[in-house]
Amino acid sequence: MRIIHTADWHLGRIFYGVRLIQDQAYALDQFINLVREAKPDAVVIAGDVYDRAVPPPEAVSLLDETLSRLVIDLRTRVILIAGNHDSPERLGFGTRLLSQSGLHVAGRVGLDPVWTTIPDAHGTVSFCTIPYAEPALVRERLGNPDLPDHAAAMRAVIAKARETRPRGTRSVLVAHALVIGSEESESERPLSVGGTGAVEPSVFDGFSFVALGHLHRPQRAGNDRIHYSGSLLQYSFSEAAHIKSVNLVELDAAGRCHLERIPLTPRHAVRCVTGTLEALLSAPAGNDADDYLSVTLLDKGPVFDPIGRLRSKYPNVLELKRMERLGRGDQAASRVDYRSLSDREIFTSFFQTVKGEAASEDEINAYLGVVERLHALERESQP
Ligand SMILES: [Mn+2]
Known part of the structure; x- marks a missing residue:
């Protein structure tokens, strides 16, 4: 089984006032040529397809054009999940209709994990898709009130995926998550405002390959079966040294994977x-x-x-x-670049300056709760 793994396209992103849509189209052209040559059994896109919940029209057109070329012209199966920048409902529109053509989109987290089975010369490979979801939504869907944060919600959803894994097949997990010990960049919006929301690599035990989105530097996460593809382009100056790439993964008959990074050349570095x-x-x-x-x-x-x-x-x-x-x-x-600080650090430093004393944990959590709700609102209302 040959898989091409990519993520974090962030279509519609604006970088210091520059609309990157032409740069994104340029990189996606290369991507399509790569798919044409490599002829993978599946293309996996692990979330943050768009940069925001309501993407600009040119970003929607570019995604439509790209997916049509992959699925119709190249007859390649595409598996696509929502990341924390995407709107689950908007991305999930037409999911059942599209899956009949070979485009498998996971927008909202459902009651049960969704498995897609793809045949190859050695049998079948089952793909499980876990889109990004707020902990509150996971609590509601799984009927489990005991999931305090992101990491707990992620563990619960993956545990359910492991339980429902079709027997005797090799399996690939596609998720948008933060794994402990991985390297972050400045262009990633935190998955959760309070705490890191990071999960340990062992939650992914039992899958032949784990294709992750969220972190923008291409990297392995914990072991050789878990990888981030990284983003399509450099989306911050902190990524100036990154070589952006996509993962070409070969899964053999025994479920062992061999991975190669194929670099993408940007229109503007x-x-x-x-x-x-x-x-x-x-x-x-x-x-x-x-x-x-x-x-x-x-x-x-x-x-x-x-x-x-x-x-x-x-x-x-x-x-x-x-x-x-x-x-x-x-x-x-003593000037500080506030863009490089977390919400928690900005708040505690502001509190200290204004009140002359350190903020308590309760005060910090009250503030972070408000920020989290604002982020959730913003996802739905950004123009
Ligand atoms: Mn991202």
Whole structure:
């Protein structure tokens, strides 16, 4: 059985004001060519297909076009789940109709795990899909009030999947989850606001292969059978060093898997560069001058119109930082980049500043509860 595993396309994403839809179409073209050449038995997309619950029309068109090419033109089965950025109901529209054509979409978490069986030369492989779900929803669906957080909800759903696994077949689990010990990036929205929501790799015992979405760096998670494919593109400057790829997985007759990462070439790479304005402007122009850049200037003292001058040579400078500020006195030295802090850290630091005392656990949890509800509302109402 040959499987191509990808995830975290985030179609419709906007990066520092730039709509990435053309970059996404460019990468998906490569992806389709790869599928055409590799002829997999199944393509697995492990969540965060869209960047938000109500995606822009061009993102819906791109997904429609991509899935049609895969399923109709290349006659490839596609298994697709909702991630924490997707709306389960919207993504799940037409699920029963589409499954007849070979497009298997798991939007909402159901009462029972959904298994899809695909034949190969050695028998059959069963795929179980576990879309992202809020703990409250899992409690309701499973009729189990005793699932306090994300990790507990995930364990319960996977336990149910393991129980219902068809006997005597090799099995693949497709999920959107955070595994303890994995490496996170700045462009991932936390699965849960309070706590990490991370599960231990052992919850995935018993499956031949586990195809995960959520983390944007391609990586194995705990053991050789559990992998993140990583995202389609670099979606933050923290990912400048990532080589984005998809996983080509071969599952043999005994259920052992062999995995190879196939790199994707971006239309514009995301890079961080450092130097004085003069040095950057006089550097020889390469064909990577239109990459998406974060520039850190080393100049001391005032510099006239740095962004305008940089953009005459590097049209896609998206972020400009000055090195100098860091060392200028105590006040400047204590500057913190709030984007890199968790909600908990921001709240406790704010509380300390305003009240002059540390926040209690109860106060922190009350605040995080409100943030969690706001995130849930936002998922449904973002334009
Ligand atoms: Mn994601």
